[in-house]
Amino acid sequence: MKNDRLAWLQGPGADGAAKCSNVPEERKNPWRLILLGAPGVGKGTQAEFLRERLFACHLSTGDVFRAAGKRNDCDQSPAMKEAMQYMRRGELVPDATVWEMVRERSHCLLHCNGFILDGFPRTLGQAESLKELMEKEKLSLTAVVNYELPLNEIVRRLSGRRTCEKCKAVFHATERPPKVESVCDHCGGRLFQREDDRPESITVRLEAYERSTAPLIQFYKNLGLLLPIIAQGTPDEIAARTMDKLDRLSAGAA
Ligand code: AP5
Numbered sequence: 001m002k003n004d005r006l007a008w009l010q011g012p013g014a015d016g017a018a019k020c021s022n023v024p025e026e027r028k029n030p031w032r033l034i035l036l037g038a039p040g041v042g043k044g045t046q047a048e049f050l051r052e053r054l055f056a057c058h059l060s061t062g063d064v065f066r067a068a069g070k071r072n073d074c075d076q077s078p079a080m081k082e083a084m085q086y087m088r089r090g091e092l093v094p095d096a097t098v099w100e101m102v103r104e105r106s107h108c109l110l111h112c113n114g115f116i117l118d119g120f121p122r123t124l125g126q127a128e129s130l131k132e133l134m135e136k137e138k139l140s141l142t143a144v145v146n147y148e149l150p151l152n153e154i155v156r157r158l159s160g161r162r163t164c165e166k167c168k169a170v171f172h173a174t175e176r177p178p179k180v181e182s183v184c185d186h187c188g189g190r191l192f193q194r195e196d197d198r199p200e201s202i203t204v205r206l207e208a209y210e211r212s213t214a215p216l217i218q219f220y221k222n223l224g225l226l227l228p229i230i231a232q233g234t235p236d237e238i239a240a241r242t243m244d245k246l247d248r249l250s251a252g253a254a
Helices: 006-010 043-054 061-069 078-089 095-103 106-110 124-136 151-160 199-213 215-222 235-250
Strands: 031-036 057-060 114-118 143-148 161-164 170-172 226-230
Touching: 006 061, 006 106, 031 043, 031 215, 043 057, 043 114, 043 143, 043 235, 057 061, 057 106, 061 078, 061 095, 078 095, 078 199, 095 106, 095 124, 106 124, 124 215, 143 215, 143 235, 151 161, 151 199, 199 215, 215 226, 226 235
Parallel strands: 031 114, 031 143, 057 114, 143 226
Antiparallel strands: 161 170
């Protein structure tokens, strides 16, 4: 599937409607997934693998904030400028700002190809807002995939992450290095280290995860939607593990 994420990343245009050029896949049961897991566990990496296999759109809230942060100062709303401050420190952006941003892109959630949500919801308040929206639209979640990894491995993944400034492809300095140092394999863009991958921000992000996001595991377990996946091994191995569970779920055997 062509990965047109402009409508998601940029939000509504001047005429109030973001344009999406993703071709509808006409699937009977589109996948509507949430990826849960601590920062750095590999959600973004897995979302890209799953997108190719499931034909659903990869929707990351962190990517929306980072894209907004790249705009000119005067093109950023006060709420977005404030969001950037939270993000740099590694703290969660307030629910009201996050929900406003997701709500104005809700057509991406309603797209007939389905979605893979990465980084949202992150608090019980966000999960309740999403549940309400989906109930109103008579849509249901297929599953909530929860990636699990020991803390030392998470910190190693975050500290070595390198991201392409142009196409946003993600590498790892030692585990998934680019062919040429600091240069993206896909588009030749420069690779950089995210501001919130500095040690002091990593600590704040992991605390925020434990406090606000980990309770979502029980929330979705209670709804019978949780699929725990061990996130150790290569990205291919983890993707195969995830697909196996999803296939069994769709065959009614998970
Ligand atoms: P966000 O962008 O969502 O960041 P995150 O959840 O902290 O997750 P990451 O992107 O850091 O990690 P990931 O799990 O996607 O791992 P990745 O695949 O890159 O959010 C950033 C900030 O935005 C938040 O802190 C907050 O301020 C704000 N925000 C966003 N959404 C919000 C919300 N809903 N509410 C409030 N605030 C919000 O992998 C990491 C590294 O590991 C990479 O280098 C990768 O190459 C490597 N790697 C991946 N898999 C493997 C593997 N199997 N083996 C070895 N290396 C691997």
